[in-house]
Amino acid sequence: MVYRTTRVGLRLTRLQRQRCFGLLRSAGDVWSCVLELNGWRRRRGDAPLASIRELFGELAAAGPGTFGELDSVGARSVLHRFSDAWFAAAKRRKAGDGSARFPRRRRGLVPVRWYYGTFRLDGRRLRLPVAVGKPSLWLRLDRAIPYPAGQVRSVTLLADGGRVWLEVTAEVPITTYPPGVGPDPGRVAGVDLGIIHPYAVAGPDGHGLLVSGRAVRAEHRMHLADTKARQRAVAKRAPKPGQKGSRRWRQSRHRTRLVEGRHRRRIRQAHHEAAKTVIAWAVQQRVGTLTVGDPRGVLSLDAGRRHNLRLRQWQLGRAIAILRDKAELAGITLQLVDERGSSSTCPACRARVRKPAGRTMTCTTCHTIGHRDLFAAATIATRTPTGADSGGITTTAVAVLPRVVTHRRAGRHLPGAGPSRRDPRRPHHVAAAGSVGRLRPAPPPTPVAGSRSPAPHGEEPQTPPPRRERLWSQHYVLPVEEESLSELFWSVARRLRHQSHEALQPWGITPGQARALGVVAKHGTMRPSELSEHLRIAPRSTTEVVDGLQSRGLVERLPDPADRRATLVALTASGAATAQSIKAERGAQGERFFAALPQRDRAELARILAALRVSDPA
Structure with a gap:
């Protein structure tokens, strides 16, 4: 069994939205109280409170009703979050990481989690527990949860980009396959991570997969251009330091947060699409082991202003985490190896090859020609670890070079065809204003029953002409003459x-x-x-x-x-x-x-x- 989390939007009334943000602010008060308590103890020279038992004791001493509508289960989830963050920082500092910091910053909105048995899920309706004496809080989901209700183990209320979301965590069984159909651990595929191609996979039997990420890069580029244009437009009415700002300025800031949240959701969805494509291809090829090249050792090198920006937008850790998550659910083993030198080594003769400017690599020793990322993936596949006890790596005599390559594209949901966010290098056709299709007349307006008549006062309203029968098409049908x-x-x-x-x-x-x-x-x-x-x-x-x-x-x-x-x-x-x-x-x-x-x-x-x-x- 594995645990999977999905994010679902909420359809809220104004009162429900206020109550949800009230719960998140109450959770922020719990977080702030723990910080203040530890601050007092630090000034007295006492040890901070970090263990669950000590924090729960302080919560019980506070008494009911201290944090508004937030119940004890939700408050305990905030204390769990604080304790986990504190011990994670302590572990990193003990390991020698001097950049690790203990949680000492106040947070206005803190996510709240409720576990199985404390909430009620009825289709697309959810009841969250609240403090004693408060009215019940029922919320409506904007879509059905993709897991059976019996497998849901927790729900988390959070705010992102000015909106309220619900994260649902469920216990999902690992995928099972009929005999002779499932992934074979002996079939290994190498995975090369990149920016232009998020995943390049070289599998057995000469098959390969290339997932293009150009749509994701275009989304980053267009979002950056929109952000700069928005900042230039509101620069004159931006408040001075210390000023509160006008209502118009606050509305602009709220709109900016919404746009930033939408951009993050689009990029996150594109990453999931790319990883899902890789796992589906691996299952089809019966690949049981994915050997992924880890390039984090070279990210600290200075590669110039433009390439450094690409590396910051890469989100490499998320790409690895999402791929590992989906591979675990499909029953596929994922292993990380060092990718150093894989893009500059010929997989056929192991000779050093100068990295080309484009995507086509040519070996001057054995004259092998192919895609640079696929060659790197084939080299990574030869570095598969043989086991934890052996401590060595497998180095096959000849790498399996992809001969049949499958091309896929990540981010098909991203806006690229709309006139507002279309790539300016791609021409587009302008349709007639108000038309359904290109150069087609729009249907005449139909009067709505109960609406006011457009006839002047003192005149009888005109009888609308009978509606002509629509054929299979949605276009308006003119008479034959x-x-x-x-x-x-x-x-x-x-x-x-x-x-x-x-x-x-x-x-x-x-x-x-x-x-x-x-x-x-x-x-x-x-x-x-x-x-x-x-x-x-x-x-x-x-x-x-x-x-x-x-x-x-x-x-x-x-x-x-x-x-x-x-x-x-x-x-x-x-x-x-x-x-x-x-x-x-x-x-x-x-x-x-x-x-x-x-x-x-x-x-x-x-x-x-x-x-x-x-x-x-x-």
Whole structure:
């Protein structure tokens, strides 16, 4: 069994929000009382109070009702937090860490924790315990908890970014697998941590994984630009030292805290997505041991102003902790090794290689070419410890170089497509104001029942025109006599596309994936670049399409015998059968769609469309 914690938002009324912040402020009062008590004891030359028993005794002597609505269980959780922080600092100082500091700073809002049996969880409603004589405090969660109610062991109320959150900790069993399917401890994969690629994994059998973190870097860059612009905008109305500040200034500060909290949540979610991708890939490859290169030994080196900023934003410790947490839940062992020299060593011949400026590494000794991060991961895999008792490391004769690489991207939820936070280097299309789609008329406003009539005084309100029937699309449908030829064509095309979506639902694939499956079935095994030319899409989009088909077992990537740096996309037996079924279903769908036209009109329509397809628009 392992313990997992998830953060859930709360839907609160104004009174509930005030009571929650009151509980957090009362917890801060408990923290401050312990600091004052230890301050008095220090001035008298007495030993500080740090043990749980001594702190609980002082709390019992304070009596009930001393800390507002905060009950004894919540107050004890604050004392537990103080005691843990005090003994952790004492342990670090005993080990020789002179930078460790005992808890001596006051805190306005302190998280409060309640354990199993003291709270009540009923679906998306939670009752928190309060002091005797106070009304019950029921809270509504904004989403369902991802754990069964019987596995929840504690809930923690905290404030972050100006909002109140609830952290739910549950006892979750380790994942079990059928015989012969689960992770094998003998299958080792090396993991190289980085900034551009948070995780680069080199596994057995020549498989590799690259997780891109460029979306995370873009979020950091855009957030920094927004912060600077906001500071410039409010610089003139910022209060002087010692001034309280206006209401407008306090509202600006509150908005800044909300934006900072949102940025931290986005980055945290991207880290979880990246680690989840690595563990899912490792389970698929039956990897039982992840050997992670620990680069914390080189972070103290001065690498210039810009690179030092990247290192500060890296959050390396969190990346390792999240990966270890998810590996433990999946039954995979994670081991840390020194990564020094892994990015400048050829994994094939172990020769020293000069670090390239880009991502492609070329060994001048054995002429091996490949991705720099994957080569580092392959070298890290050879440093897997053999055991705690042996004290040595495994050094295989030849590292396993990745031949088939899977590309994934972390941070797909981050804003990048919206016009407000879009990368300025990417062009975007501007739609008509108020339209549902691009260059489409917006539907007319519909009067609301019970609203005031827009007619002048003394006149009868106009009767609204009858609403026209909506078809499958959400676009407003114009009468036939008001539509142009192009609008009629697009209306029929949207209807046909919608029916195509419905026809592909039994197979669970998108129309783009169905097109790619049909191209491979028609032309045979090909490279991804050739598939991009057939589909007329970017190579990056082709990679995502092939990844989706491969995850469903419809295609597979094979090494190209003519070029070991390239891969081939081939149909599996299931993919061939699916392609035939989709082709038959689409044929039947087309017959049903055009059944309303006689054979002569269908032939004329086919002739017209064929002429338009080959015509030159200029």
